[in-house]
Amino acid sequence: MKILVLISQVPDTTARIAFTNDNTSYDTSGVQFIVNPYDEWYALVRGLELKEANGGSVTTVTVGTADTEPTIRKALAIGADEAVRIDVAPVDALQVAEQIAAFATDKGYDLVLAGKETIDYNGSQVAGMVAELLDLPYVPLASKLDIAGATATVERDVAGGVEVLEVQLPLVVSASKGMAEQRIPNMRGIMAARTKPLNVVPAAEADHVAATARFELPPPKGTCKMIPAEDAGQLIELLHSEAKVI
Amino acid sequence: MSTIVFIDTRGKKIPKAATEAVTYAHQLSGGPVTAVTFGDATGLEALGAYGAGKVVVARGVNTVDGQQLTKLVVDVASDQDAKNVVCMHDATGRSVAPRVAARLKAGHVAGAIALPEGDLIKRNVFSGKARSWVKVSSPVRVISLMPNSIAPEQGERTATVEEYSGDLGEPRIALKEVRKAGEGIPLPEAEIVVSAGRGMKGPENWGPIEELARLLGAATACSRPVADMHWRPHHEHVGQTGIAIRPNCYIAIGISGAIQHLAGVNQSKVIAVINKDPEAPFFKAADYGIVGDAFEVLPKLIEAAKKLNAEH
Ligand SMILES: Cc1cc2nc3c(=O)[nH]c(=O)nc-3n(C[C@H](O)[C@H](O)[C@H](O)COP(=O)(O)OP(=O)(O)OC[C@H]3O[C@@H](n4cnc5c(N)ncnc54)[C@H](O)[C@@H]3O)c2cc1C
Ligand SMILES: Nc1ncnc2c1ncn2[C@@H]1O[C@H](COP(=O)(O)O)[C@@H](O)[C@H]1O
Numbered sequence: 001m002k003i004l005v006l007i008s009q010v011p012d013t014t015a016r017i018a019f020t021n022d023n024t025s026y027d028t029s030g031v032q033f034i035v036n037p038y039d040e041w042y043a044l045v046r047g048l049e050l051k052e053a054n055g056g057s058v059t060t061v062t063v064g065t066a067d068t069e070p071t072i073r074k075a076l077a078i079g080a081d082e083a084v085r086i087d088v089a090p091v092d093a094l095q096v097a098e099q100i101a102a103f104a105t106d107k108g109y110d111l112v113l114a115g116k117e118t119i120d121y122n123g124s125q126v127a128g129m130v131a132e133l134l135d136l137p138y139v140p141l142a143s144k145l146d147i148a149g150a151t152a153t154v155e156r157d158v159a160g161g162v163e164v165l166e167v168q169l170p171l172v173v174s175a176s177k178g179m180a181e182q183r184i185p186n187m188r189g190i191m192a193a194r195t196k197p198l199n200v201v202p203a204a205e206a207d208h209v210a211a212t213a214r215f216e217l218p219p220p221k222g223t224c225k226m227i228p229a230e231d232a233g234q235l236i237e238l239l240h241s242e243a244k245v246i
Numbered sequence: 247m248s249t250i251v252f253i254d255t256r257g258k259k260i261p262k263a264a265t266e267a268v269t270y271a272h273q274l275s276g277g278p279v280t281a282v283t284f285g286d287a288t289g290l291e292a293l294g295a296y297g298a299g300k301v302v303v304a305r306g307v308n309t310v311d312g313q314q315l316t317k318l319v320v321d322v323a324s325d326q327d328a329k330n331v332v333c334m335h336d337a338t339g340r341s342v343a344p345r346v347a348a349r350l351k352a353g354h355v356a357g358a359i360a361l362p363e364g365d366l367i368k369r370n371v372f373s374g375k376a377r378s379w380v381k382v383s384s385p386v387r388v389i390s391l392m393p394n395s396i397a398p399e400q401g402e403r404t405a406t407v408e409e410y411s412g413d414l415g416e417p418r419i420a421l422k423e424v425r426k427a428g429e430g431i432p433l434p435e436a437e438i439v440v441s442a443g444r445g446m447k448g449p450e451n452w453g454p455i456e457e458l459a460r461l462l463g464a465a466t467a468c469s470r471p472v473a474d475m476h477w478r479p480h481h482e483h484v485g486q487t488g489i490a491i492r493p494n495c496y497i498a499i500g501i502s503g504a505i506q507h508l509a510g511v512n513q514s515k516v517i518a519v520i521n522k523d524p525e526a527p528f529f530k531a532a533d534y535g536i537v538g539d540a541f542e543v544l545p546k547l548i549e550a551a552k553k554l555n556a557e558h
Contacts (some may be wrong), residue, residue, distance in 0.1 A: 013486055037487050057267060090387030092353065093354060093356075094347060094353070101371075117370070119509075122370060122373060125347070126344075128340065131346065134349055137312070137313060142341040160426060161424050162427070163423075164308065165420065165421055166422050167420070177487055184316075207384075209353035209383055210353030213380065214366075214378050216376065218374075218512075222533070224519075224532045225534050227536050229543055231316075234550070235518055235536060236547055237550065238534060240554055243495070245536075
């Protein structure tokens with residue numbers, strides 16, 4: 001089974017959020033970048049488990065400039081066989097999806113796995129766009145993925161329950177929590193990652209249809225009203241009569 | 247500017263998020279819009295109240311296949327020469343909106359939280375830790391609306407309902423089964439959420455959390471370590487790597503308020519925090535706080551909730 005995992009790079013989950021150039025760009029100074037947790041913990045690990053069970057290969061693909069390579073090596077250390085970097089800075093979701101689709105078309109991937117969303121941009125867009133461009137079915141927000149022969153069984157949480165879906169491969173799936181458990185790379189994996197192939201491919205033509213014009217931080221929270229523990233019941237009173245939310 | 251709005255109305259009644267999406271589309275266009283939906287829901291005329299002039303429905307199509315639904319939306323969009331396509335940012339919307347955008351080579355604003363100001367549309371980024379303004383430069387815009395971002399606005403009119411007559415082809419994704427969640431209120435829809443963390447010490451201590459939730463008509467949630475240790479089911483995990491919620495009221499008990507936890511709950515309207523450590527970071531994000539031992543505070547909250555219910 002040929003598996004492609006879409007790997008993006010995001011600021012560490014504890015990174016300070018600040019903006020420069022008149023609030024038009026994210027201030028990356030001192031920021032540590034990591035593999036997007038949904039891509040790493042869920043999509044990549046489930047891809048590796050499926051490969052271990054069924055044979056085949058796991059390739060990662062990242063749209064990004066050379067500064068994404070340390071993050072890509074992390075994905076290799078966790079166990080991907082090879083990595084591809086499409087050499088262009090990501091600007092909008094459609095552009096990223098067009099790059100990935102141009103690379104993946106005609107390569108015969110049975111399964112394309114992505115994260116549910118990037119934790120910086122929070123778009124939940126790229127995987128669906130890739131599916132459309134490749135004319136493949138797409139299941140977003142999957143919490144479970146099993147494959148028997150050419151049939152995938154996918155579960156996803158929806159309002160009020162869990163949907164169980166059945167689809168024939170090839171297929172695009174975006175992974176949310178539950179699909180796999182985080183794997184910590186060991187020393188052997190980290191050593192092996194150094195010599196695994198990281199192929200850089202030139203960018204294709206792509207559309208630019210959306211751009212972030214500027215950022216803003218949310219207004220600061222007002223002060224927190226403290227209630228003495230002895231009178232804890234007062235909280236319920238206040239939530240009812242003052243905040244009017246219960 | 248011609249605007250259409252794609253909504254999922256498969257349930258017994260029209261979901262609130264759908265009425266929000268229609269309201270948004272109506273306010274965006276400044277006139278009646280065309281709503282697009284599918285399945286066998288009755289009473290779709292009522293969408294007129296929120297600003298739909300017409301509802302186009304693909305009857306008998308109870309599909310979960312995003313490709314079929316994309317065809318439906320794209321057909322109606324081209325029929326109406328739509329410049330704006332509004333969707334809900336839910337599971338159905340996420341499987342359709344990006345596809346429609348890719349098909350129409352349209353800029354897609356995912357998770358919009360307000361009407362455009364000029365040509366800029368506001369959305370959350372960095373898991374609610376910041377906002378951004380997006381400018382779309384393509385002729386068609388696809389906008390997916392975050393639930394609870396706009397108050398549904400109800401007028402007097404009713405919509406005309408038309409059946410979609412095109413061919414959506416065969417589904418490639420089959421719905422095998424829907425397993426209903428257990429009792430209680432599903433977390434993503436809850437207006438009130440009672441959430442607890444590692445401060446509760448063990449799964450055997452969740453009785454009072456569940457009782458308080460029941461009394462308040464709230465859903466229960468938890469921090470990540472609590473789900474990872476299997477004290478609570480995974481679907482209760484909120485935060486950066488769990489689910490993001492935006493209830494009216496979030497009550498956090500024995501949760502430290504790590505930045506990854508806050509990322510999933512910081513859009514709540516009112517936050518109340520109970521923690522025995524006055525230095526817990528959660529207090530900085532809270533509207534109400536109690537410094538105290540959960541095991542002593544909870545019985546008092548339960549008693550007060552019972553009293554409140556008896557009075558109202
Ligand atoms: C990449 C990444 C992603 C993450 N994603 C998430 C996520 O999505 N969601 C999430 O929740 N976490 C997430 N985390 C974990 C997060 O960093 C914290 O470790 C976690 O939220 C802590 O959970 P907690 O507050 O329940 O436990 P603790 O940090 O152990 O806090 C327990 C709190 O309870 C208080 N307490 C103890 N006893 C009592 C008592 N008797 N009465 C009252 N208070 C008491 C303590 O003072 C303390 O503040 C993530 C971490 C990483 C690195
Ligand atoms: N620049 C990128 N390179 C490769 N994959 C990406 C990139 N951006 C996003 N993705 C994938 O698409 C998913 C959804 O991203 P987004 O639509 O930005 O929320 C991510 O979890 C990744 O799996």
